[in-house]
Amino acid sequence: MSTRLFELMLWAAGKTVLLSAISIAIGLAIGLLVCAAKLSPKKLLSIPATVYVSLFRGVPLLVQLLLIYNLLPALGILVPSEVAAIAGLALCTAAYQAENLRGGFNSVPRGLIEAADMVGMSPWQQLRRIRAPIAFRLTLPALVNEMILILKASSLISVVGVIELTRMAQNLSASTFRPLLFYSVAGGIYLAICWLVAGGGSLAERLMRTGSSR
Amino acid sequence: MTRPAVRIRDVHKSFGSTEVLKGIELSVPKGSTTCLLGPSGSGKSTLLRCIAFLEETSSGIIEIDGDPLGFAEAGEGRRTRLSASDIRRVRAKIGMVFQQFNLWPHMTALGNVTEALVTVQGMKRSAANEIGNRQLARVGLSDRGHHYPSELSGGQQQRVAIARALALSPDILLFDEPTASLDPELTGEVLNVMRELAETGMTLVIVTHEIGFAASVGQKIAFLDHGKLLLDGPPAEIFGTPRHPRLEQFLETYLDRGAATLV
Amino acid sequence: MSLDFSIVWQQFPQILSAFWNTIWIWIVATILAILLGFVVAALRRYGPLWLNLLLRLYVEVIRGTPFLIQLFLLYFGGPFIGLSLEPIPAGLLGMTVYGSAYFSEIFRAGFAAIPPGHIEAAECVGLSRGQIVRRILVPEMTMLVLPQIVNMAIILMKETAILSIITVPELTLVVGAIGSQQYAFVEAMTMLALFYWALVELSGWLGGLAEKKLSKFRFAH
Numbered sequence: 152m153s154t155r156l157f158e159l160m161l162w163a164a165g166k167t168v169l170l171s172a173i174s175i176a177i178g179l180a181i182g183l184l185v186c187a188a189k190l191s192p193k194k195l196l197s198i199p200a201t202v203y204v205s206l207f208r209g210v211p212l213l214v215q216l217l218l219i220y221n222l223l224p225a226l227g228i229l230v231p232s233e234v235a236a237i238a239g240l241a242l243c244t245a246a247y248q249a250e251n252l253r254g255g256f257n258s259v260p261r262g263l264i265e266a267a268d269m270v271g272m273s274p275w276q277q278l279r280r281i282r283a284p285i286a287f288r289l290t291l292p293a294l295v296n297e298m299i300l301i302l303k304a305s306s307l308i309s310v311v312g313v314i315e316l317t318r319m320a321q322n323l324s325a326s327t328f329r330p331l332l333f334y335s336v337a338g339g340i341y342l343a344i345c346w347l348v349a350g351g352g353s354l355a356e357r358l359m360r361t362g363s364s365r
Numbered sequence: 366m367t368r369p370a371v372r373i374r375d376v377h378k379s380f381g382s383t384e385v386l387k388g389i390e391l392s393v394p395k396g397s398t399t400c401l402l403g404p405s406g407s408g409k410s411t412l413l414r415c416i417a418f419l420e421e422t423s424s425g426i427i428e429i430d431g432d433p434l435g436f437a438e439a440g441e442g443r444r445t446r447l448s449a450s451d452i453r454r455v456r457a458k459i460g461m462v463f464q465q466f467n468l469w470p471h472m473t474a475l476g477n478v479t480e481a482l483v484t485v486q487g488m489k490r491s492a493a494n495e496i497g498n499r500q501l502a503r504v505g506l507s508d509r510g511h512h513y514p515s516e517l518s519g520g521q522q523q524r525v526a527i528a529r530a531l532a533l534s535p536d537i538l539l540f541d542e543p544t545a546s547l548d549p550e551l552t553g554e555v556l557n558v559m560r561e562l563a564e565t566g567m568t569l570v571i572v573t574h575e576i577g578f579a580a581s582v583g584q585k586i587a588f589l590d591h592g593k594l595l596l597d598g599p600p601a602e603i604f605g606t607p608r609h610p611r612l613e614q615f616l617e618t619y620l621d622r623g624a625a626t627l628v
Numbered sequence: 629m630s631l632d633f634s635i636v637w638q639q640f641p642q643i644l645s646a647f648w649n650t651i652w653i654w655i656v657a658t659i660l661a662i663l664l665g666f667v668v669a670a671l672r673r674y675g676p677l678w679l680n681l682l683l684r685l686y687v688e689v690i691r692g693t694p695f696l697i698q699l700f701l702l703y704f705g706g707p708f709i710g711l712s713l714e715p716i717p718a719g720l721l722g723m724t725v726y727g728s729a730y731f732s733e734i735f736r737a738g739f740a741a742i743p744p745g746h747i748e749a750a751e752c753v754g755l756s757r758g759q760i761v762r763r764i765l766v767p768e769m770t771m772l773v774l775p776q777i778v779n780m781a782i783i784l785m786k787e788t789a790i791l792s793i794i795t796v797p798e799l800t801l802v803v804g805a806i807g808s809q810q811y812a813f814v815e816a817m818t819m820l821a822l823f824y825w826a827l828v829e830l831s832g833w834l835g836g837l838a839e840k841k842l843s844k845f846r847f848a849h
Contacts, residue, residue, distance in 0.1 A: 209828040210821040211789035214800060218817040225814050262467035265419050266526075269461040270481035270533060271453060280484055284471050299692075306694035310793060317696055324704065331705035334697055342692040359471075 156323060160333070163319035164340045170233065170315060171305045174240035175298055181241060182248030189253055200249070207246035213307050215239050220311040236308035244301050251297065255290035256282060288359050295352030299345045306341075316340060368431045370395045370537050370568040371416055376425035378411055385411050386422070387592040393537075393570055393585070395430075398563040400579035401572045403589035404615055409572045412589065413541050416570065417461045418452060429455050430536060460530030464542040466522040468514040474501060474525045475510035478532045486533075500528035504558050520551030524558055531562075538562065540571040576619055580604055588612055639806045646802035653716065653798060654788050657723035658781045664724060665731025672732070673739050683732075690729035695790055698722055703794045719791040719798075727784050734780065738773040774842060778835030782828055789824070799823070 188200035207215070216239040223235055259282050267277045309318035320337035324330035371393035378386035385408045393399045401409040414420040416427060418435050426444065427434045432455045436444040447455075468477050475497045482493035501507050504524035514522050523543055530538055540559065544552040556578050563569055563582050573579055579586060579600065586603040588596040590611050596603050603612070668687065672680045690698065702711070703718045713721065742765065750760045792801035799820060807816025 205829065206825055209786075209825040211786040211800070211824055213789045213792070214817060214821050214824060217800075217804065218814065218821055221813050221817065260465075260467070262463055262465050263469055266461070266463065266467035266469070266529075268419065269417060269456075269459070270529070271457055271485045272481065273485075276484050280480065281469055285469070288471060303692075303694040306696040307790065309696070317694065317700075320697070321700070324700075330700065331708050334701040334705055338689075338693040338697045338701065341694055341697060342689060345692040 156327075157336075159323065160316070160319055160336055160340065163314060163316045164344065166314070167302065167305050167316040167341075168344060170237060170308065170313070171240070171298070171302045174237050174244060174305070175301055177237065177241035178244035178248050178297075178301075179294075181245035182252055185245060185249035186252040186256070189249060190256065204246045204249055207243050208250070212239070212243050212304055213310065215243055216307055216311055232308075232312045236305075236311055236313045239311075240301060240305060240308065243304075244297060247297055247300075248294070251290050251293035252286065254293070255286035258289050259285045291356055291359065292352065295348060295355075298348050298352075302344055302348065303341060367395055369393055369428075370397075370430055371570065372428040372431075373412075373416070374426045374428075376412070376415060376427060377423045378408075378415060378420065379423045384423075385592050386415070389425070389589075389592075389594050391587055391594055391597060393568065395568055396566040397584040398569040398571065398582055399585040399587060400583035401570065401587050401589060402574075402576065402579060402615070403595075404618070406591075407589040408592040409587075409589045410541055413539055413570060413572045416537075417459055417539055418456055419461075429458055457533070458536040460533060460535035460538045462523070462526050462530055462538065462540045462543050464545050466514070466519070466526045466546070468522055468526055468529070470514050473511050473513055474506065474517065474521075474528075477514070477525055478529045480529075481533055496532055497528075500532045501525070503531065504528045505554070518551060519547045520554045523547065523555045527555075527558055527562075537568045537570065540569065540573070542572050542574065544573070544575060574619060576616065588615070590615075642802055642806065643799070646797055646799045649716070649796070650788050650798040653720055653723070653791065653796070654785050657720050657727060657788075658784050660720075660724040661727025661784070662731050662777065664728035665733075666735050668728060668732035669735035669739060672736060687729045687732055690726060691733070695722070695726050695787055696793060698726055699790065699794050715791075715794050715796040718794060719788075719796040722794075723784065723787065723791070726787070727780065730780050730783075731777070734773050734776045735769070737776075738769045741772050742768050770842065774839055775835075778832075778839065782831050782835070785828060785831060786824065 185200045185203055188196040189204065191197050191200075216236065219239045219242075220232065220235045223230060223238075263281060263285065264277060267281045272280065305315060306317035308315060309321060312318075314322075316337050320333040324333040327333070369392040371391075373389050373391040376386055376389045377384065385406075389408075389412060391412075401413060403409045411420060415422050416429075416434075421435060424442075424444070426436060426438055433447065434455050435447060435452055437447055439445045468474075469480070472480060475494065478500055479488075479490075479493040479497040482488040482496060483490060488496075498507060498510060501510055504527050506521060506524055506528070509517060509521060509525070514525070517525065527538075527543075543559070544555050547555065552575070556575065559569070559571070560578075560582050571579070571583070581600075583600055586596070586598065586600050587594055588603065588609070588611075595611055596609055608616070668683050672683050675683075699718070699722045702722050703713065703715070706713055706718070746764055746768065747760060750764045755763065788798055789800040791798055792804065795801065803816050803820045804813070807813035810816075
């Protein structure tokens with residue numbers, strides 16, 4: 152493989168990382184809202200949130216992507232395919248992240264909240280100072296896991312015409328007739344990115360566990 | 366005669382259909398140490414948690430220094446729920462030390478002690494740290510302020526938890542089995558801090574299985590059994606012969622855990 | 629946009645056969661993946677070190693790369709090394725390999741979670757090695773791993789949609805094609821999405837039922 156082609160693959164990998172990162176970030180924001188709605192005692196909030204989570208976790212991502220990609224123009228919304236892809240990935244990961252966050256909030260030990268109660272913190276102060284920071288630490292491994300899942304799942308946005316790592320490998324194998332080479336290189340790059348993210352995740356966890364005092 | 370620090374009048378508490386407190390009457394004199402004893406499931410921890418308003422009583426009234434906690438009498442045996450701000454005001458007089466320490470894991474020892482001073486009372490960081498360091502010194506941990514809970518032993522964590530409660534200068538300090546989660550060799554350091562606190566004349570209410578400690582430090586012993594207050598009086602009277610048969614049975618169970626020292 | 633779902637129903641026989649393909653490919657691939665995953669986990673635990681390392685690489689590579697890339701390698705790259713497969717066998721093989729890596733990790737965690745004391749206790753009361761496997765290891769393992777097995781099987785059900793990209797005639801491919809022909813792609817995909825949703829919810833419910841049936845005991849803490 153010539154350097155030129157390898158550079159193309161790396162550029163595409165960069166795009167995969169970028170699109171995944173944007174989707175994860177937007178998904179985290181939506182996921183927080185969905186999680187808050189699902190934990191709410193108001194049925195008007197919790198039921199739609201429950202349906203959202205069940206729907207977006209119950210439908211294959213590929214089908215979601217195809218639907219969003221075709222639904223937007225049908226509704227008269229014309230956006231670049233990258234935007235449709237990010238929307239699809241973000242809406243899907245939001246459902247998973249909402250569940251992860253809910254798990255995190257529910258696993259904050261009851262006693263830690265009681266201790267906050269005893270020193271007179273208001274519910275909002277408890278959320279801001281105790282529950283949210285602890286829930287975030289508890290959710291971190293799941294968040295890293297979700298990042299890896301989305302990095303891999305982003306290969307599916309190749310079918311809606313976004314040129315990212317998988318699509319680039321597809322194009323280059325078609326034009327050079329060397330699918331083994333290009334799909335292996337693409338696989339290797341995905342693997343390297345996933346290992347990097349996993350490694351960064353466990354480093355962050357270790358730092359947090361000791362409290363980063365040293 | 367001065368008002369008692371805590372006055373409990375006909376308090377009942379049920380979880381679902383099981384009644385765990387069946388009409389408790391108890392008063393805790395100011396500046397005294399009261400120890401709540403009783404077998405597992407006797408309701409002593411629930412009673413303490415009701416005094417902290419971590420559990421709501423099903424009926425009856427609890428007064429803290431004359432002020433009703435959570436519920437006020439409304440005549441004819443009924444009661445009304447007080448406003449959240451009233452509850453917060455009365456509760457501010459109470460500090461609590463938990464069996465599981467419940468230190469916030471993402472904050473240092475000093476951070477745990479000063480958190481409420483800054484967040485709740487709006488104190489400046491520097492002033493809060495000064496108080497925090499003083500309280501940590503009081504429990505013998507002035508050199509551990511920047512350690513996280515995970516870096517401290519159980520005994521040290523519990524002493525930080527005591528400092529956290531003391532920092533808000535409560536009138537009454539509640540202890541819920543403070544040494545029950547500790548390795549035996551670590552209970553001493555916590556009990557010593559508690560003994561010193563008792564000597565300063567602070568009002569302490571302690572649920573404990575350390576009968577030797579209760580007998581030597583407590584000025585008042587309350588023995589609960591099956592949700593009822595069976596005995597209530599000074600240790601000499603309670604532990605002196607002849608003993609109540611239920612207490613005798615209870616003491617036998619705990620003989621190997623320090624009660625031997627008092628007999 | 630006018631949603632006209634009736635068009636889609638006119639193609640019912642075609643959809644039915646696609647549905648059948650989705651279901652059988654899913655079930656067969658899941659069962660094969662569970663078996664292969666168990667073998668991988670067992671070899672990693674009880675086999676020699678070099679085999680453990682080799683299989684670990686296998687698991688890490690499969691889990692670290694997208695399923696789609698694996699399918700492309702197999703389907704488009706395969707012929708270059710003499711492995712020319714039709715879409716369905718390629719999909720079946722790809723999904724089995726893909727699933728086996730995840731299942732093997734579930735079993736590995738299951739092996740590790742069985743308290744060694746339980747085996748020691750069984751040895752002490754005189755159970756033979758075979759009896760220990762049959763009477764202690766397998767029942768405890770089933771309880772430990774069942775929820776994750778069900779979960780992974782449901783994930784695989786959703787992954788069958790990806791097989792459409794290598795032209796396996798399953799639901800997503802067929803319904804998508806009908807939608808395109810009839811200029812009713814959005815309608816077709818909406819129905820498809822709702823259908824998958826129902827299928828996933830149903831499988832989850834059945835899985836929960838199976839767990840309850842099988843959980844005659846719990847791990848005491």
